[in-house]
């Protein structure tokens with residue numbers, strides 16, 4: 001008999017429970033990826049993620065071919081395409097990873113119903129996209145944790161499932177039709193410094209991270225200029241690396257740095273379990289604070305300056321330009337630019353989340369929307385009114401100004417931390433730098449925010 005393995009956010013052959021389960025039960029499998037126009041229609045497929053996806057699919061196909069198989073790519077509604085492939089392959093069951101977002105949950109339900117009507121079975125596998133399945137640990141009075149520390153405690157105490165090796169052989173029926181694989185070169189509008197995708201690249205990066213980065217992660221991860229984080233987020237987003245495998249391998253090192261790294265992976269699971277339990281928080285406030293955000297029309301000039309990295313606050317501009325150039329931004333940059341947009345400019349978090357989502361190669365509904373909400377104070381943060389001061393943040397996390405000089409070359413002539421406050425330069429010297437004036441005073445933004453939130 002033949003099984004279909006539907007790949008979604010799990011584009012790998014290592015540690016892949018649906019693939020292993022299908023191979024254990026069937027003589028042949030059809031590894032299938034369906035390009036879904038509905039995902040493109042909701043604006044979720046920005047060019048950076050499309051390009052990274054093209055790399056991932058090409059690499060997955062190569063890895064399957066190394067094992068005697070290949071990847072079948074189709075385009076259209078996933079339910080229709082799965083049924084069509086099942087007919088072609090004469091398959092009787094489908095294996096896939098459990099999804100988290102509302103869209104993924106609906107897709108799963110529709111597939112269940114359709115396959116049941118056909119007399120076939122859908123096997124949905126947990127802990128493929130996350131280390132622990134959402135809902136694996138819950139507090140006594142709720143279906144999800146809204147506070148991170150108790151979640152971390154329970155998550156850490158719970159064992160992660162064993163890691164599975166890659167299969168040696170994958171037999172795929174010859175006659176099942178596939179579309180040509182998408183190619184990165186056909187996609188326009190990609191950020192010039194975008195990283196390469198694919199499981200081979202992900203595993204290479206992971207090995208390098210284990211060798212050179214992880215043990216010093218705790219002390220260095222907030223250094224904006226230090227390139228001291230793993231940059232594995234796009235691989236986790238596309239599932240070219242397995243979160244469960246990373247947790248196992250990092251724990252095995254038993255260093256403080258590796259422990260801090262595992263804690264960040266727990267943040268990822270945390271946001272996924274919030275989204276799984278409250279799918280509407282992809283667009284709606286987790287907790288409403290009564291904000292009456294500035295309208296996008298009245299704030300249009302400020303929003304544009306923020307998006308283009310021209311706010312006049314060098315640290316904010318550096319981070320926003322890193323996003324434009326790489327399709328990726330350092331976590332500290334994400335925190336301070338999100339605080340700046342929502343609390344200093346008092347613009348709705350959805351405006352910022354949409355911009356990030358358009359550009360981020362790791363753009364992820366759970367991590368992006370819920371981190372945005374966390375920073376806007378509408379999410380699960382226990383300190384919803386905290387405002388990050390970009391100048392203090394800059395002095396703390398970019399003490400020598402190296403990050404700003406890298407991304408804001410107009411200011412590269414300014415030495416040391418002076419680069420963070422060009423407005424303090426005496427008039428004639430300030431004029432030498434072709435860099436915008438601040439779009440507003442921080443004190444003004446703070447007063448507006450406090451008044452809006454009713455804080456004395």
Ligand code: FAD
Pocket residue numbers: 221229230231232233234236237261264265267268269271329330331332334335338356360362363364365367368369371372375
């Ligand atoms: P590392 O520091 O090496 O951390 C390892 C992994 O842990 C990351 O790859 C990521 O999977 C996970 N992780 C780390 N921090 C967080 C966090 N706060 N929340 C959830 N997971 C985390 N992350 C995304 O993957 N996709 C997004 O769309 C996204 N949007 C964000 C938006 C805002 C406003 C903020 C404040 C954070 C966002 N993050 C997002 C979380 C975090 O910034 C990135 O995961 C991290 O910067 C990725 O870099 P890294 O792989 O080098 O991380």
